[in-house]
Amino acid sequence: MKELLETVVENCRDSWRQGHVATYIPELAKARADATGIAVWDLSSGLSGAGDTDFTFTMQSVSKVVSLALALSECGEEKVFSAVGMDPLADPFNSIMRLEMDAPHRPHNPLINSGAIVVLSLLPWKESRDRMAAVSDMAARMTGRKAVAVNEAVYLSEKGTSDRNRALAWFLKSVGNLEGDIEDILDAYFRQCSLEVTCGDLAVLGATLAADGTNPVTGERVVSPRVARVVRTIMATCGMYDGSGEFAVTVGIPAKSGVGGGIAAAVPGRMGIGTCGPALDRKGNSVAGLAMLRRLSEELKLRIY
Numbered sequence: 319m320k321e322l323l324e325t326v327v328e329n330c331r332d333s334w335r336q337g338h339v340a341t342y343i344p345e346l347a348k349a350r351a352d353a354t355g356i357a358v359w360d361l362s363s364g365l366s367g368a369g370d371t372d373f374t375f376t377m378q379s380v381s382k383v384v385s386l387a388l389a390l391s392e393c394g395e396e397k398v399f400s401a402v403g404m405d406p407l408a409d410p411f412n413s414i415m416r417l418e419m420d421a422p423h424r425p426h427n428p429l430i431n432s433g434a435i436v437v438l439s440l441l442p443w444k445e446s447r448d449r450m451a452a453v454s455d456m457a458a459r460m461t462g463r464k465a466v467a468v469n470e471a472v473y474l475s476e477k478g479t480s481d482r483n484r485a486l487a488w489f490l491k492s493v494g495n496l497e498g499d500i501e502d503i504l505d506a507y508f509r510q511c512s513l514e515v516t517c518g519d520l521a522v523l524g525a526t527l528a529a530d531g532t533n534p535v536t537g538e539r540v541v542s543p544r545v546a547r548v549v550r551t552i553m554a555t556c557g558m559y560d561g562s563g564e565f566a567v568t569v570g571i572p573a574k575s576g577v578g579g580g581i582a583a584a585v586p587g588r589m590g591i592g593t594c595g596p597a598l599d600r601k602g603n604s605v606a607g608l609a610m611l612r613r614l615s616e617e618l619k620l621r622i623y
């Protein structure tokens with residue numbers, strides 16, 4: 319496996335040139351655009367990695383998988399999916415227009431920004447600190463780490479340039495679809511996006527979902543098989559945003575991207591995969607990550623469709 323991953327990285331090392339690091343969150347613009355790494359947690363043989371496996375980056379939208387898994391476990395499917403939909407969206411992840419145009423102004427799915435903000439609002443913890451502690455604890459349990467820390471510089475940068483997410487949240491409140499203290503909920507959202515990981519962490523997170531909710535590193539049952547299946551399904555249909563359809567055809571596995579450059583993927587019953595590469599395409603997906611996953615999926619025949 320290690321040799322294969324090294325070849326995959328070698329073949330995809332230059333793809334970062336076709337993308338650009340995110341700049342709308344100023345701190346993300348400082349990332350090394352050419353970092354390229356991949357890790358696989360194979361459920362029968364464990365961890366392998368190649369390339370920039372020590373490179374750290376913030377989870378950004380990959381964290382939405384964590385809060386979704388937590389909300390499904392704590393509140394149940396009925397409550398979550400009456401507040402947010404489960405359908406893919408052909409618009410960008412932070413689209414305001416779609417939310418306003420489509421009555422009843424319910425976010426299309428839990429993995430776009432408006433959906434993730436609503437998901438956080440459903441959690442049963444009232445205090446911002448407790449809500450965030452529960453999300454970072456879930457991130458630690460899914461990645462098999464003792465703790466996953468917030469990158470304070472990214473958090474502050476994100477909070478300082480958050481007009482669009484604020485607009486989404488306040489619009490949702492205005493139509494009665496977001497309850498609670500908006501500033502508190504947004505604060506937890508900025509913090510969860512700023513949780514810092516490596517591609518190895520994302521491989522374990524993916525493997526936890528691939529193994530029906532049991533973390534293969536710690537042996538802990540983190541979520542139920544049903545929650546793992548629902549999360550994988552939402553990743554498969556909505557995880558790569560408006561690039562989800564093309565990704566389903568070219569790679570064919572449930573995955574979730576983030577503008578920090580990470581992608582976490584789960585191949586049911588087989589493996590979790592984590593990639594990093596901060597240069598993004600126009601839809602906000604890592605170009606190196608897409609290239610590596612496409613290659614690996616072909617080599618190992620990973621597609622589930």
Ligand code: DON
Nearest residue numbers: 378379411511575576577602
């Ligand atoms: O709220 C935002 O815009 C970012 N914190 C997260 C967006 C993101 O990662 C979209 N993913 N590709």
